[in-house]
Amino acid sequence: MAGGTKRIEIQSQQRLKSLMRDYFLDLDAAAKDPARRVAWCTSVGPCEILVALGFATYFPENHGALLGAKRVSHHYIPHAVGAGYCAESCSYTTADIGAALRKYSPLQEAYGIDGPPRPDVLCYNTNQCREVQDWFQFFGKHHESPVLGICPPRYLGSVSVAHIAFVRTQLQQLVADIESRFHVKLDPAKLQEVVALSSRASALWRRVLDTARSSPSPITFWDGLIHMAPVILMRGSRVAIEYYEELLREMQGRVESGIGAVPAERFRLYWEGMPVWPRVRELSEKCFDLKVSVVASTYCNSWAFEEYDGGDPLEWMARTSTEIFINRDEVFKQSFLLEMRERFAIDGFVFHNARTCPNNTNSRFGLAQRLRDEHELPVLVVDGDLSDGRFFSTAQTMTNLEAFVEQLAELRTPSRACVTGGGKP
Amino acid sequence: MTPPALLPTRRDREALFVGVDAGSSATKCVVIDVAGTLLSQSVVASGFDYAVAAEQALDAALRGIVPSLGGAFWNAPADPLGATGGCRDFPGTTGAKSISAAVAAACRGDEDEAVSALRADIARCVATGYGRANVRFAQSAVTEITCHARGAREWYPQVRAIIDVGGQDTKVIRINARGKLVDYRMNAKCAAGTGTFLESIALKLGVPLRTLDDLALTSTGRTVVNSYCTVFAGTEIIERIKNGEPRQDIALGLFRSIATRVGEMVGARDGAVAATGGVVAHCRAMVKVLEEVLGASVLLPPLPQQAGAYGAALLAREAQWDDVSEDPGAGRRMPGRSACHECSSQG
Numbered sequence: 095m096a097g098g099t100k101r102i103e104i105q106s107q108q109r110l111k112s113l114m115r116d117y118f119l120d121l122d123a124a125a126k127d128p129a130r131r132v133a134w135c136t137s138v139g140p141c142e143i144l145v146a147l148g149f150a151t152y153f154p155e156n157h158g159a160l161l162g163a164k165r166v167s168h169h170y171i172p173h174a175v176g177a178g179y180c181a182e183s184c185s186y187t188t189a190d191i192g193a194a195l196r197k198y199s200p201l202q203e204a205y206g207i208d209g210p211p212r213p214d215v216l217c218y219n220t221n222q223c224r225e226v227q228d229w230f231q232f233f234g235k236h237h238e239s240p241v242l243g244i245c246p247p248r249y250l251g252s253v254s255v256a257h258i259a260f261v262r263t264q265l266q267q268l269v270a271d272i273e274s275r276f277h278v279k280l281d282p283a284k285l286q287e288v289v290a291l292s293s294r295a296s297a298l299w300r301r302v303l304d305t306a307r308s309s310p311s312p313i314t315f316w317d318g319l320i321h322m323a324p325v326i327l328m329r330g331s332r333v334a335i336e337y338y339e340e341l342l343r344e345m346q347g348r349v350e351s352g353i354g355a356v357p358a359e360r361f362r363l364y365w366e367g368m369p370v371w372p373r374v375r376e377l378s379e380k381c382f383d384l385k386v387s388v389v390a391s392t393y394c395n396s397w398a399f400e401e402y403d404g405g406d407p408l409e410w411m412a413r414t415s416t417e418i419f420i421n422r423d424e425v426f427k428q429s430f431l432l433e434m435r436e437r438f439a440i441d442g443f444v445f446h447n448a449r450t451c452p453n454n455t456n457s458r459f460g461l462a463q464r465l466r467d468e469h470e471l472p473v474l475v476v477d478g479d480l481s482d483g484r485f486f487s488t489a490q491t492m493t494n495l496e497a498f499v500e501q502l503a504e505l506r507t508p509s510r511a512c513v514t515g516g517g518k519p
Numbered sequence: 520m521t522p523p524a525l526l527p528t529r530r531d532r533e534a535l536f537v538g539v540d541a542g543s544s545a546t547k548c549v550v551i552d553v554a555g556t557l558l559s560q561s562v563v564a565s566g567f568d569y570a571v572a573a574e575q576a577l578d579a580a581l582r583g584i585v586p587s588l589g590g591a592f593w594n595a596p597a598d599p600l601g602a603t604g605g606c607r608d609f610p611g612t613t614g615a616k617s618i619s620a621a622v623a624a625a626c627r628g629d630e631d632e633a634v635s636a637l638r639a640d641i642a643r644c645v646a647t648g649y650g651r652a653n654v655r656f657a658q659s660a661v662t663e664i665t666c667h668a669r670g671a672r673e674w675y676p677q678v679r680a681i682i683d684v685g686g687q688d689t690k691v692i693r694i695n696a697r698g699k700l701v702d703y704r705m706n707a708k709c710a711a712g713t714g715t716f717l718e719s720i721a722l723k724l725g726v727p728l729r730t731l732d733d734l735a736l737t738s739t740g741r742t743v744v745n746s747y748c749t750v751f752a753g754t755e756i757i758e759r760i761k762n763g764e765p766r767q768d769i770a771l772g773l774f775r776s777i778a779t780r781v782g783e784m785v786g787a788r789d790g791a792v793a794a795t796g797g798v799v800a801h802c803r804a805m806v807k808v809l810e811e812v813l814g815a816s817v818l819l820p821p822l823p824q825q826a827g828a829y830g831a832a833l834l835a836r837e838a839q840w841d842d843v844s845e846d847p848g849a850g851r852r853m854p855g856r857s858a859c860h861e862c863s864s865q866g
Contacts, residue, residue, distance in 0.1 A: 463786075466702060472701075472702075473702075475704075489649055490688060490705060493649070493662050493663070493664070493705075494705060496662045497662040497664035497665060497700075497703060500661065500662060500664070500665045500700065501665075501699075501700045501701070501702075501703070504665075504699045504700050505699060505700075505701075
């Protein structure tokens with residue numbers, strides 16, 4: 095590989111593999127055990143309530159990402175289109191629905207299980223997008239399971255006490271609905287414990303991401319896409335905390351030893367928007383070859399919540415899930431990105447315009463242009479998609495990335511660019 | 520086929536510099552000397568194999584130099600703008616001494632030997648274009664965005680935006696007063712707004728692209744083909760033909776469709792605009808509607824299609840300059856080279 099220096103693998107990855115295996119095998123066991131219950135949850139949603147009530151939690155968004163990363167989404171999306179879903183609506187949703195219709199799951203070959211566990215209940219939070227509601231409705235009908243959810247106010251500038259109170263009320267109603275349907279009672283102390291564990295894992299994850307402030311950065315966005323799994327899938331568990339303690343130690347060790355994820359780091363970029371799951375490897379390798387470290391991202395940061403202070407756990411859940419970047423207005427998003435630029439010494443921003451994910455695409459309402467025009471920041475917008483590889487042009491994107499690095503290099507170097515004239519035919 | 524060896528690198532004053540733009544439709548090659556003067560160029564079809572096309576383009580460009588190396592060297596007609604390659608006198612004219620092997624071969628009438636000798640004079644080659652990684656004899660690769668900017672700026676130092684309408688994509692490249700690349704945009708993954716769009720529609724209408732251009736130039740209509748998709752544009756054209764719209768208006772509407780996409784990418788205009796690429800090189804109607812949409816005149820370089828290759832050759836020369844302690848062209852000042860009027864640097 096070009097770049098001069100060899101990539102040094104993150105050792106904690108071995109432990110992560112084993113954790114992931116344990117997680118999916120336990121989900122499969124829970125689905126088959128009449129004494130246990132399974133809840134499907136959105137990734138930034140009310141999962142702590144379900145965990146505190148003893149449900150095993152499964153996250154369809156993770157499955158959508160797996161289908162993308164396995165580069166099979168385009169095989170299954172047509173089946174969802176045949177069932178009436180638009181090919182340009184969320185490709186996580188359409189790939190997942192299509193795969194379910196064809197009874198396929200990457201979990202089958204990865205862990206030898208049947209696939210996603212059958213849900214006893216599906217709980218969504220539309221803080222990210224309305225698509226999750228429709229996605230869950232499909233699977234609710236498919237599995238004949240109840241679908242519950244909360245709908246917080248969207249696209250907020252500042253988040254007020256009234257906003258939080260509104261969402262908290264919905265969470266309270268959600269708890270009441272689950273208690274009534276399943277004849278269970280939520281123990282407030284148990285919820286506090288789960289929220290504290292969830293918050294602790296999230297805080298550790300934030301500290302892991304913060305190690306990228308060092309140069310060379312010990313971790314990149316591409317690594318983060320792998321290592322973020324526990325903070326989503328294993329929230330409220332001790333294993334997630336132990337995992338991030340180990341990962342943080344490793345990253346701190348790398349910082350102390352000067353080990354970089356991209357050893358000859360020349361430029362530090364920010365990735366805004368969803369990953370291009372089907373092309374993560376190519377993009378990661380291209381960045382490595384270009385000596386570019388993608389040191390921070392909106393996506394990986396989406397699960398780095400504010401720490402729980404021991405107060406009302408429902409209020410913490412209401413606040414953290416409503417305050418997330420994706421749920422904010424453009425003014426907030428712009429100031430957040432500028433803060434990240436300072437925090438991580440960013441040389442340029444890459445915006446991913448994900449064709450089927452308008453909610454997680456932030457280049458469509460002038461934000462990229464404003465960063466460029468008002469703050470003179472180098473910005474690149476690449477077209478692609480989170481899961482459907484057919485919307486991604488490898489040649490065009492790689493040329494775009496190379497040209498962006500050439501632009502950064504030119505801007506950094508005072509050159510002889512002023513020599514004009516001459517050589518005219 | 521055995522891959523050819525990398526070209527040797529030379530640092531002397533007789534060195535040649537080569538830029539190869541391996542584009543989706545055509546591969547372009549430009550050869551310049553140490554002073555940056557364009558000596559020869561070529562355009563060949565890219566076909567199925569970029570590596571072969573690059574070899575052919577280099578060979579054609581070098582052959583374009585040979586006629587002026589022979590007995591008529593000093594009086595050879597300058598023809599760098601010839602459609603299939605050409606050359607003119609070397610600048611500074613240290614004469615046959617500087618390229619003795621090539622001149623000797625040319626005088627003997629041995630064109631192959633002269634090309635071989637010229638090849639040995641190549642100090643550095645930079646490849647660009649989608650097939651840049653396949654140009655085996657190039658020492659380095661640079662994107663077409665940087666190369667088009669460099670080429671256009673050499674012709675027009677005042678330019679601030681370069682519109683490159685290529686076969687596979689359309690780019691709008693912005694440079695600042697210091698010549699630095701500050702921003703660029705590419706069309707989304709779709710043929711609409713590219714040369715392929717025109718070729719596809721011309722094929723559908725059963726006319727050569729040149730005919731489409733000739734037709735468009737006679738139109739005074741306001742037709743715009745609105746569809747964003749090449750397939751839908753085809754349907755829209757059929758509808759317009761059915762409705763009896765004049766052919767020349769439909770033809771101009773096609774070019775206007777591309778210009779409208781380009782206009783969206785250009786956004787707020789600040790400074791002079793130049794157009795490069797195969798489409799503007801071959802279709803005068805394209806320039807006409809670009810000017811109409813942008814509301815400003817568009818600079819058209821002498822070799823619009825070869826702007827990327829020319830930029831690559833200039834970058835090859837500058838890279839060599841970086842590698843040596845002195846400017847190899849310093850002994851013979853570049854014609855027209857001057858102090859930059861917009862900053863304190865001296866040329």
